[in-house]
Amino acid sequence: MSSAKRDFEQFVQWLHGQPRGIADDVKRLAHLVLANFDGVARTSNRQSQRAGLLAELCRRDLAGSLTDMPDIAANAAAQDWAWTRLNRLRVGPFRGFRQAEDFDLSRRITLMYGPNGSGKSSFCEALEYALLGSVDEAEATRLGADAYLANVHERRFVAPALSARDARGEVVNLRPNQDAHRFLFVEKNRIDSFSRLASRAPAERSALIATLFGMDQFNDFVGNFNDSMDAKLKLMSVKQRQLATARAGLTQDQQTLEREREAITALNLEDAALAAELPPDLGFDAMQAYIGTEQAPGRLQELSALIDRVQPALVGVSRAVADRRLTEATEKQTELDAREGQLRGKGDEISFQELYTAVSKLRKVDSATCPACDTPLAQVARDPFVKAVDGLAQLRELAELQTARNAARTTRDTASEALRAVVDRLRRFEDEELGDAAPARAPLQIEIASPWWTALQEPADGGATQFEKLCTAADRAELRDAETRTAADERAQRIRERDKLQGLKERAVAQASRRQQLTLLVDTARARVAAFDGQNAALIEEAEAERIEIELDMRIGVAYDAFLRLLRQYRDGLPAQLMAGLNESAMALYNDFNRQDRNEDKLAALFLPTSNAMRIQVAFRGSPERRHDALQVLSEGHIRCLGLAVLMAKATAIGAPLIVFDDAINAIDTEHRQGIRETIFDAQRFADTQLIVTCHSQEFIKDIQNHLLPAHRNDLQVYGIRPHGGDYHPVIHADPQIRSYLVxxxxxxxxxxxxxxxxxxxxxxxxxxxxxxxxxxxxxxxxxxxxxxxxxxxxxxxxxxxxxxxxxxxxxxxxxxxxxxxxxxxxxxxxxxxxxxxxxxxxxxxxxxxxxxxxxxxxxxxxxxxxxxxxxxxxxxxxxxxxxxxxxx
Structure with missing residues (x-):
């Protein structure tokens, strides 16, 4: 991945050239990555592989890494060309070339054609190795340069030797220069990849420019950095957490000791406030003694004993009540007797009433005869049923008298019941007074429906009536009830006092418990504080060691975040550097490639991206005011033409003396090949540029030869290349018989x-x-x-x-x-x-x-x-x- 490494070296140089200055740790991290570039490049962001490797490197070497600019080989700038045209290439053993082969590259145009697999790509890779010092495809396969570049039959490779001529015409040996020579190559694979980006998701198109300019390896290298190293850094220590937890407990213990006096004072105040609730203020201990316990009884036990005493039940009967009940019963009996007498005086009427009522009940709805003699009602002198109804109406007074008699009987019965209840209470009271000495006596014969109380008024032994004796008992009962009510009031007061003392006792017990807990807590805290350092000596040592590790890892994490931000900033700024000033020239080339298109379909403006977030935009001559996303509106063939135009515009912009077309023409559809051929070989735009073209199309090579100006045909070298004939070395034909018709x-x-x-x-x-x-x-x-x-x-x-x-x-x-x-x-x-x-x-x-x-x-x-x-x-x-x-x- 030498091209990616060279791009990273330029990033390091850019890093040191920032005017605002970069943190030293960021520079140290960048130098570590550069020093271990191959190992870092072999990792990816999957499962934080790269973050893990960088974490190990930084822990080991970050502190000792220098902040000065590392020794990076300086390459000549692209514009400072020390040569004007290639002269000769010697290649082999190398890839498909088993033996050494010399190629004359001294002509302005060199054409090489042959079928796939014949060795054209090996020829171009030899040029790439000689001009750049590496072959990107070798790095992409991850085989390593030695394995990829070696001829499989010779099992080795010899670095290709390339010479050129300078401005004075002298032959010079070319040395690899990534910076100057990387834009001399136009490769089919790049154009293919560029065209396929149109079908990908917008997020994947950020690699558009990197792919086109062969910087996709650097783009992939940057993309494989993890967003964060935190997963591989020790930012939280287990030992520190354990020590923090232990010290948290120790801190609480220290706070407990510090607050002991305050807590005791608070408890004393609570004790005093509790004792003050029981006047007079005896103090907390005296209050507890006054209340008492099971072992040392006090007022609480005394009150409980008094409350538990059985009190006599209330009789609830006085002489006045007894007299009133007797008088009411006598009066109600007298009223009942009077009503009974009135009814007895109307005995006949009562008989007639019963007769009339009976006759009325005998009548049915359809009765037609007399109920007594069965005489038809139409023949009797008077309807017996009508007579019965009239008779009942005349006896209404009798009915009202009967109702009054029934009401008098009810009130008499109620008064009798009330009197009987009084008598029963007083007799029970007498028996209670006598207790076991109470004589056996027959129960009082009481009939509610008769004036039974007259027997109570008859004289007994000593001349006093039973009722008078009962009234005397009522006087005694009244006195005892008064005593019982007084005792009940005293008991209620004792219950209230007892409940208050019980509450104070429970609160006093709680206070004592809190005091005990405080004592235990203070003693335990004092013991733990005294033993902490000795018990946790190993943990303290381990936590200190981890603290140092964490400080380093946090330092690494901060440096990594800043480094990654700057690296991505540099990568995102590459499109602006690569595309600077190419809009017009690339558009002109694109329109020349598509010279057969309608005029309104040609480009009026081209806007190449200046950042990875931007898109390639185009405006057509038919509507020059509207911009479009090029990857959306252009066909795949036009996109390929656009990619080729951008690459050639870049080569023109840097004044490249050479452009190598590595099978690039075959990446273009047949429809556009004529326009590309006429643009590259017919026009004067590239008259001073050496062109090397490899292609498998004989017809395209033939068309180039025929359409060259006669003056240019003398500056042309054609090579035909065929697969080996059994010796595993390609068959090379210099200047084969494919030439212009006129020649x-x-x-x-x-x-x-x-x-x-x-x-x-x-x-x-x-x-x-x-x-x-x-x-x-x-x-x-x-x-x-x-x-x-x-x-x-x-x-x-x-x-x-x-x-x-x-x-x-x-x-x-x-x-x-x-x-x-x-x-x-x-x-x-x-x-x-x-x-x-x-x-x-x-x-x-x-x-x-x-x-x-x-x-x-x-x-x-x-x-x-x-x-x-x-x-x-x-x-x-x-x-x-x-x-x-x-x-x-």
């Missing part, structure tokens, strides 16, 4: 072969008539009227020449070569019919044909040579002056 015609005359001369002359006339026709078209006089014998037939050559002569004589058409063209065509048309038989149809084997007149044959060949010497369609193309790039270009 063959002249050689035939010199060899006294008139038939051969006319056969070559016919081919030359076909070529020259086409050239004259194009010349007329370029001057708006190319519309011809030609008759043909049948569809698809070729026009007769004489007919074509007559039409061309007629158009050349047209009035209003002026050109410096017009008179010579007319004279040549007129001379040819004046030749005898026997000659035109050959010129029209070619020569065929015929017996007893008359001989040709040597003078006529010479006239034909000489006239064609005169016509061929005219520039015509090979009009001199002016050298374009590169214009300043347009804004935004």
């Amino acid at each position: 063959e015609a002249r050689a035939a005359i010199n060899g006294m072969n008139d038939r051969g001369a006319l056969a070559a002359s016919r081919q030359a006339l076909e070529m020259l008539s086409g050239r004259v026709w194009k010349w007329l078209i370029n001057h708006d006089h190319g519309n011809l009227s030609i008759s043909m014998r049948r569809p698809g037939a070729e026009p007769e050559l004489r007919n074509l020449c007559e039409q061309l002569l007629s158009k050349a004589r047209a009035a209003g058409f002026a050109h410096q070569d017009k008179a010579e063209v007319i004279e040549c065509l007129r001379t040819l048309l004046a030749a005898n019919a026997h000659v035109w038989t050959y010129l029209n149809k070619g020569t065929h084997e015929e017996e007893d044909r008359e001989d040709f007149e040597p003078g006529v044959v010479e006239l034909v060949v000489g006239t064609l040579e005169r016509l061929d010497a005219l520039v015509l369609g090979r009009a001199v193309a002016p050298q374009p002056v590169p214009a300043a790039p347009a804004a935004g270009a």
Whole structure:
């Protein structure tokens, strides 16, 4: 990857030339990469391979790496050419050449043709090695230069020897120079790769310019740097984290010791505040003693014992209540008796009421007879059912009296129940008072529906009634209830006091627990602080060592980030350097390549990218104000022409004395080859540039020879190359028999072969008539009227020449070569019919044909040579002056 290494060397030089200065660690890292370039280049960004390698290198050598500019071999600038033309190349053993082979490169044009696999690429790689010092393809295969360049049969290679001539014509041996010579090569592979970028995603087109100029290896080299080295750097230490964790605990211990006094003071204040809640303020310890414990009972236990005492139940009956209940029962019984008496006085009415009610109930909806005698109702004196209804209406007062009697009975029963409850309570109270001494007595016979209480009012022993005794008991019960209520109030107060003391006791226990916890925490912290350094001596030492490693890795990470940013900045700036000033010249070449396109489809402007983020943009003559992405609007063939135009414009811009076309013409479709051939070989744009072309197309080589100006054919060397015949060395033919038609015609005359001369002359006339026709078209006089014998037939050559002569004589058409063209065509048309038989149809084997007149044959060949010497369609193309790039270009 020597070309990538040379590009990186230029980056290092650029790094040292930055006006703002670059951090020393960035320079050290760049020098480390340069010193270990081959090893670094063999890694990729997969699984952070490159980051891992660089991390190891930096840990080992970064600190000792120098910041001064390293010793980089200086190459001459591209414009300082020490030679003007190649002279001779000796190659072999080398790649496909098993033996040494000499090539004469002293002519301005060297053409080499042969089938695939014959050795053309080995020839070009020999030139590449001699001019650049390396072969990019060797690096791309990762085989290594020795393995790639060695001839497989000889198992070795000898560095090709290349000589050239300087401006004084002296022979000099050329030395490799990457900087000066890298843009001398136009390779098929580069043009192919450039055209394929059109079908790729936009993100992949950033390598467009690098691919075209053969800097894709450097672009790949830069692209294989990981975005970050963090994955391979030690930025967080396990030991430091462990020590930090341990010291965090130690710090907490130290804080615990520092806050011990404060914590104790806070606890004392909380104790005092707690004791103050129990007046009088006894202090915390005295408060705990006052409250008491199970072992040392105090007020809390005393209150619990008092609260747990059983209190007598309330009787809830007084003398007044007993008297009131007796009076109410007596009164309600009296009212009931009065209502009963009233009803007994109306006994007959009650009977009638029952009768009328019974008769009313006997009637049905369809009753038609008397319920007593079955007499039809229509025959009785009075309807018994109607009489029953009237009778019930007359006895309404009786019904109301019965309702009042029932209500009086209900109130009497309620009063009886209330009195009975009072009597029961008082009798239970008496039994409770007597306890076990209570006499056995029959239960009181109480019937709710009768005035049972009259028995309580009868005199008993001692003359007092039972009711009076009950009232006396009620007086005692009332006194006891008063005592019970007082005791209940006292108990509730004791419960409140007990609950408060219980809460204080629990809070005091919690306070004591916190004090114990504080004591334990302080003692433990004091012990850990005292033992920390001894217990963690190894960890402290390991953490210190890792701290040094981390500081170095952080330094490496910072340097790497800055280095990568600058490296990518340099790479992204390469398009601006490579494309500077090429817009106009590349556009002119592109339009010349596509001279057959319609005028509106040619380019009005070309905007080559100045950064990797930009796209190649074009504007067409049909709409010059609109820009388009070239890779979107151009066909693959046009894209290939654009790539070739850019490469040739670059070579022209640096004043290259040589351009090597390594099978590049075969990368162009047939449609555009004529325009490219005419641009490169016919025009004067490259008249002072040595051209070396390899190609597998014999026809293309033949067309080059025929369309060269006669003066240029003497400065031409042609090599034919064929695969080996069994010795594994290619067969080389210097100046093989593929040459221009007129050269063959002249050689035939010199060899006294008139038939051969006319056969070559016919081919030359076909070529020259086409050239004259194009010349007329370029001057708006190319519309011809030609008759043909049948569809698809070729026009007769004489007919074509007559039409061309007629158009050349047209009035209003002026050109410096017009008179010579007319004279040549007129001379040819004046030749005898026997000659035109050959010129029209070619020569065929015929017996007893008359001989040709040597003078006529010479006239034909000489006239064609005169016509061929005219520039015509090979009009001199002016050298374009590169214009300043347009804004935004």
